Amino acid sequence: MKAAMSLVGNWGFISATELLIASAILCLIFITIRFYRPQMPKGLKRPPGPWGYPLIGNVLELGKNPHLTMTQMSQKHGDVMQIQIGTRPVLVLSGLDTIKQALVKQGEEFMGRPDLNSFRYIGDGQSLTFSTDSGEVWRARRKLAQNALKTFSVSPSPNSSSTCLLEEHVSKEADYLVMKFQQLMEEEKSFDPYRYVVVSVANVICAMCFGKRYSHDDQELLSMVNLNNEFGNVAASGNPADFIPMLQYLPSRTMKIFKDLNKRFSEFVQKIVRDHYCSFDKDNIRDITDSLIGHCQDKKMDENAKIQLSDQKIVNLVNDLFGAGFDTVTTALSWCLMYLVTYPEIQRKIHEELDHNIGRERKPRLSDRFRLPYTEAFILEMFRHSSFLPFTIPHCTTKDTVLNGFYIPKDLCVFINQWQVNHDEKLWKDPSTFNPERFLGAERTEINKAESEKVLTFGLGKRRCIGESIGRWEVFLFLTTLVQQLEFSVCDGGKVDITPQYGLTMKHKRCERFQIKPRGRSFCRQ
Numbered sequence: 412m413k414a415a416m417s418l419v420g421n422w423g424f425i426s427a428t429e430l431l432i433a434s435a436i437l438c439l440i441f442i443t444i445r446f447y448r449p450q451m452p453k454g455l456k457r458p459p460g461p462w463g464y465p466l467i468g469n470v471l472e473l474g475k476n477p478h479l480t481m482t483q484m485s486q487k488h489g490d491v492m493q494i495q496i497g498t499r500p501v502l503v504l505s506g507l508d509t510i511k512q513a514l515v516k517q518g519e520e521f522m523g524r525p526d527l528n529s530f531r532y533i534g535d536g537q538s539l540t541f542s543t544d545s546g547e548v549w550r551a552r553r554k555l556a557q558n559a560l561k562t563f564s565v566s567p568s569p570n571s572s573s574t575c576l577l578e579e580h581v582s583k584e585a586d587y588l589v590m591k592f593q594q595l596m597e598e599e600k601s602f603d604p605y606r607y608v609v610v611s612v613a614n615v616i617c618a619m620c621f622g623k624r625y626s627h628d629d630q631e632l633l634s635m636v637n638l639n640n641e642f643g644n645v646a647a648s649g650n651p652a653d654f655i656p657m658l659q660y661l662p663s664r665t666m667k668i669f670k671d672l673n674k675r676f677s678e679f680v681q682k683i684v685r686d687h688y689c690s691f692d693k694d695n696i697r698d699i700t701d702s703l704i705g706h707c708q709d710k711k712m713d714e715n716a717k718i719q720l721s722d723q724k725i726v727n728l729v730n731d732l733f734g735a736g737f738d739t740v741t742t743a744l745s746w747c748l749m750y751l752v753t754y755p756e757i758q759r760k761i762h763e764e765l766d767h768n769i770g771r772e773r774k775p776r777l778s779d780r781f782r783l784p785y786t787e788a789f790i791l792e793m794f795r796h797s798s799f800l801p802f803t804i805p806h807c808t809t810k811d812t813v814l815n816g817f818y819i820p821k822d823l824c825v826f827i828n829q830w831q832v833n834h835d836e837k838l839w840k841d842p843s844t845f846n847p848e849r850f851l852g853a854e855r856t857e858i859n860k861a862e863s864e865k866v867l868t869f870g871l872g873k874r875r876c877i878g879e880s881i882g883r884w885e886v887f888l889f890l891t892t893l894v895q896q897l898e899f900s901v902c903d904g905g906k907v908d909i910t911p912q913y914g915l916t917m918k919h920k921r922c923e924r925f926q927i928k929p930r931g932r933s934f935c936r937q
């Protein structure tokens with residue numbers, strides 16, 4: 412996700428003066444709040460949780476891997492736990508049943524987004540994903556985005572034998588990657604695949620949003636990819652003003668960089684939308700944006716202003732889809748490659764399955780998913796084991812409610828610990844072992860649906876990822892095309908480091924020692 416903002420992180424960059432002023436004021440507020448704590452409704456309890464310090468709350472305990480610490484804390488305090496990050500109380504939900512109860516059964520109550528300082532700068536506060544709006548306008552915009560994704564992905568491909576546009580774009584990019592990796596092997600003898608995967612995935616989104624594929628050396632595309640990575644790096648260090656709101660009034664270097672990057676990203680998207688506006692399915696989008704405008708704007712507004720607003724919504728839409736759709740898919744694919752080289756035996760089984768069911772002559776297609784259960788199981792296990800989105804995007808409550816007998820007030824920030832669910836010993840045998848077979852049915856010829864549905868990667872309920880199908884399909888098609896034609900390893904049989912580095916999307920350490928061996932006939936385009 413573009414806004415790879417970590418929930419907490421390295422707070423070492425607050426200056427001593429910032430800290431002193433804020434401490435003094437906040438100690439006072441803290442004491443006042445403790446003294447005048449609101450009364451609990453009768454018969455209900457406050458969620459349990461660890462005791463925190465004034466001003467910083469539990470920040471020190473959370474350390475460098477908050478998903479692991481919160482998992483440990485939840486073992487002591489339970490699936491509904493309240494912690495304090497800075498001055499902000501945060502409800503942390505663990506356990507698949509509790510999370511389903513909150514996000515699905517009580518979906519309306521847990522669907523909000525918190526008013527975090529950083530979120531206000533993403534897409535000028537108009538983002539579908541991050542804005543605090545979860546009412547009528549948000550619903551219309553989510554629908555618009557879902558329709559746009561459908562139009563851009565599953566529509567039949569007019570110019571090729573592919574079954575849909577998505578298959579055509581991914582297949583083309585995956586072919587290019589095979590060719591690029593072969594060329595890198597010849598010229599450099601080893602390479603870092605991430606640098607090339609990221610551009611290919613960005614290209615798929617570009618093709619879907621703008622109907623245009625960029626060359627891998629295109630400066631415009633490369634600058635956007637770099638911008639997004641820079642954004643991820645800054646955001647991964649965490650923004651203290653999100654959790655100590657008072658800090659937003661003090662000058663902050665992180666916030667300045669954050670605003671600047673957001674502005675540059677928006678300008679980039681606006682430029683490409685202007686350049687490629689003619690390739691949008693405007694009638695479809697305008698129909699929906701018109702009804703959206705009807706909800707939120709004065710109906711007497713003149714036509715020009717309506718069109719402008721419509722275009723503005725398209726900019727926001729592209730901003731949302733681009734941001735959400737390319738970092739996630741790139742990260743998933745690069746985790747797949749890491750697991751392939753870490754477990755050569757598993758890679759061999761995927762090769763066997765591909766050879767047996769597709770051969771090496773025909774290109775893999777999306778419809779092959781059901782013929783390749785082991786490969787599908789591998790992808791599921793990658794999602795589960797890496798849990799590279801350890802938390803969903805933060806939620807917040809839209810009204811006072813009760814969960815598992817605990818009183819939960821309106822506007823409380825809620826973290827959903829996906830990592831905990833994916834490593835819960837009550838749900839998984841040996842959760843720390845990477846074992847795709849856990850997802851195969853008794854016959855080993857199909858995926859065990861009940862097991863696969865326990866993996867939590869795309870969130871649940873009203874805020875569930877709208878790009879889930881596209882994300883899964885992209886990962887499948889990129890992976891099968893690469894693995895059908897190439898065998899991956901690292902130089903000298905070396906090991907790679909697959910320890911996740913904390914962030915909203917957790918990455919592994921980059922590895923420049925990848926090697927490939929071609930596996931027979933290749934049908935790459937030159």
Ligand code: HEM
Pocket residue numbers: 539540541553556560731732733735736737739740743800802803804805868869870871873874875876877878879881882883
């Ligand atoms: C492997 C790929 C992907 C993963 C793991 C993933 C995961 C997620 C997660 C965890 C959320 C937050 C859910 C929540 O807050 O409860 C999310 C939201 C979202 N995702 Fe994805 N995603 C992926 C790919 C995509 C793609 C390809 C697109 C679009 C092109 C997309 C668009 C979105 C949008 C727009 C939201 C915000 C939904 C809302 O707030 O209503 N995602 N995704």
